[in-house]
Amino acid sequence: MQHYIMNLTLKVWRQRNASDAGHFETYPVEGISSEMSFLEMIDVLNEKLLKEGKEPIAFDHDCREGICGMCSMYINGRPHGPWHNNTTCQLHMRAYQDGDTIVIEPWRANSFPVIKDLMVDRGAFDRIIQAGGFISVNTGSAVDANAIPVEKEKADYAFAAAACIGCGACVAACKNSSAMLFVAAKVSHLALLPQGHPEKKKRALSMVAQMDKEGFGACTNTGACEAVCPKGISIENIARLNREYMMAGLAENE
Amino acid sequence: MIDSKIPTGQLEHKWTDYKGHCKLVNPANKRKLEVIVVGTGLAGASAAASLGELGYQVKAFCFQDSPRRAHSIAAQGGINAAKNYQNDGDSVFRLFYDTIKGGDYRAREANVHRLAEVSANIIDQCVAQGVPFAREYGGLLNNRSFGGTQVKRTFYAAGQTGQQLLIGAYQALERQVALGKVEMYTRHEMLDVVVIDGKAQGIISRNLITGQLERHFGHAVLLCTGGYGNVFYLSTNAMGSNVTAAWKAHKKGAHFGNPCFTQIHPTCIPVSGDHQSKLTLMSESLRNDGRIWVPALQNDKRAPNDIPEEERDYFLERRYPAFGNLVPRDVASRAAKERCDAGYGVGTTGQAVYLDFKHNLIHKYGKAEANKLAIANPDTDTLIKLGKEVVKEEYGNLFDMYEKITGENPYEVPMRIYPAVHYTMGGLWVDYELMTSVKGLYALGEANFSDHGANRLGASALMQGLADGYFVIPYTIGNYLADEIATKPIPTTHPAFTEAEQKVSERINRLLSIKGKQTVESFHKRLGKIMWDKCGMARGEKGLKEAIVEIGQLKAEFWSDVLIPGGSDEMNLELDKAGRVADFIELGELMCQDALDRKESCGGHFREESQTEEGEAKRNDEHYSYVAVWEYMEESKWQLHKEALHFEVAKPTQRSYK
Ligand SMILES: Cc1cc2nc3c(=O)[nH]c(=O)nc-3n(C[C@H](O)[C@H](O)[C@H](O)COP(=O)(O)OP(=O)(O)OC[C@H]3O[C@@H](n4cnc5c(N)ncnc54)[C@H](O)[C@@H]3O)c2cc1C
């Protein structure tokens, strides 16, 4: 792999706090190695800002290996940047060339208010889980793990849905700011497993109700969410959620 | 002085006897008791959820924006349990024995046995919660093997086991939030423990969005705040992982156990340059299927695939024929360092060895698939293609991660790997009940020192975190709280709260008033370098003594020249970081002290002065069969207490994996 050094121009959203209007600032960054990660490039810029007596850019990140779901930058009009199945923290600078301009914004959705600069409040996701994204089983009351065989294929699908990292890129990509992919991933994960069956109707209804209450938009099947999801969560899950929701709704009307 | 409260009786009956005799709190009284849980990783989320279910009133804290983001989420390879589903001879005793031996006989037998006993319940609990562990075609759970063992007892979910376990615990926690039993405080950092009459009665926390300091009362406080590997700056830990909560507790009277016991993991992606902000693990489970090698010739610059079989040195298989690539982590790490130091390392820096999957792609998976599909005499390309499919299912996310970081395809070219700091066996000293030396203050998960001795076996941290939270603390906390029923909640206007908050506030103001020239990050990097060079994979008296002096100088420089912009009553990420780095600096000093004191090699602690002629670690049971328990006296001064270790069942022998 050939490594190279580049100079870039960054246009970064700066916003002091939730009530500030916010604006773009332009920063040149120099001497960036193609081996760096995107966030390491921001680290370089932040160190420079600090030395110049300016405030560094606030952004969320923690694991830096694509699993905690904390990082969340909207890069050149795309959540998590140009790579497929990828998080911001796993994006590397070999995706860019010398002289490039990169525009960096926070997730934009009414249900994800900006806290500062590139940081947003995704508490709505936790509240959606609180509404029913669990199996009600108290510690100590479980049967032997092998007492309930699960068809491998179903288990694999459940796992694929459970791989969602709760990052919110799906919402950020959607023109309606819909959270359907996130909700669908959780509903699917639990509905596909026999352990999740007893509560599956209530779960679908309450999670969707909470999603609406949080102000996320409706799903119009544009598929933008699937295209940017770093974990490859399939839009088929939304179809499953719709089925679960309809069936639960029918059962309620019975 | 050091009372570990280990129950009397035979090893295998201790926990059952304890549970049969510990005090209980009746349901009506539980509602009146408030418990603070700091940290919502596997240990904290499982504890908070379970205590909420029992009826206690819980407040839980984490510094991330959601409990689901705790560093546990990043654990890859798997979780051990003595289920013996594979019928390969596993048992509670074997898991106990492997863990004690793997820890190089520096852990407490009673704790480790309890851990092995509850391990099976953890898997049951997680499956009931909907954790999608890997399964066989028959629908039953699958297992893989990990280092330091000869049975297959590791449960997994591809390379995302920690994620799936944490989401299970997180969902259980959110269910309690919805039921009103747990109040969740995200983006909050605990900055002190409040101790009244020798008992932990609350905490001071900072709201990381507004900068506000807050006071919270609790009848007991649980620290589930993770490990401190980031004292080395570069580690596989998440960027935010830190020692602050444990360190504040330490300064309030909680002793620190075996601070120098650090695990250096053999298979991580090597450092690529000065910009490096963290290191990425390639799970140990890969050593099931990958063979580790270096060129047999020094400074061999050929591409790996151009080096013929007979010119490769599979050094682990050569040195340790019985365990081969599956020797414990400390052994594998030192062996890799030895080869690189001797000039056999690969990659541009020469600080890397190969982890190669080709052999198993062809011979293990490829052939098995070809058999299944009844393909007669498949050629190598077909075998590789078939093998790839299987490997993708087992480790796909890890291979993708490797490719994203390095730009190389590990299905085609061997991975380059090098050891990196990964886990800290040391931590707050706790007794059998997980209580620290401050009454009512507990430590769970990686934050305590308890179960892994001088080296942790793979897939046992997840097990320990969940054991502590789901199955140990729910019993042991009752034994304490039963006597606290009469204690009325202490109003947070109590002078102890006021004083604690004032101290926290003074420290913040002191940090902000320095207005120096050097960034927090630059201090952290320098600390990391001192620690890695002198208290890392090999430690010698001379280096440790130098390190202590250098850290002292670094501390003085930090407190006179650190640069932190902004104020205290707003979000201030540099301030948050500065507080953590200041604590890391003090911890670094203690780690070097501890390493200096322990003039033996054991587990991850390799003292250069204590090795065999073949360069293997040499333990010294006669003088060092103890837990080093450090009591904080005043700045840079500690007193050492020793908790003697007694081995009644697993008699110490020199570890051999040959
Ligand atoms: C990359 C990687 C892979 C791993 N793979 C495996 C594996 O396959 N198998 C295995 O057994 N182990 C593995 N481990 C080890 C294991 O993941 C950890 O030891 C374990 O998850 C730690 O869990 P914990 O609950 O103790 O702490 P953590 O998960 O680190 O949680 C700490 C919590 O404390 C909070 N916190 C910390 N300080 C404060 C404060 N001051 N105020 C408020 N909140 C605070 C954090 O917000 C967080 O919620 C791995 C570790 C790493 C780094």
Ligand code: SF4
């Ligand atoms: S569905 Fe995908 S994009 Fe949406 S939160 Fe989950 S991982 Fe992120």
Ligand code: FES
């Ligand atoms: S920082 Fe954890 S997913 Fe990006």
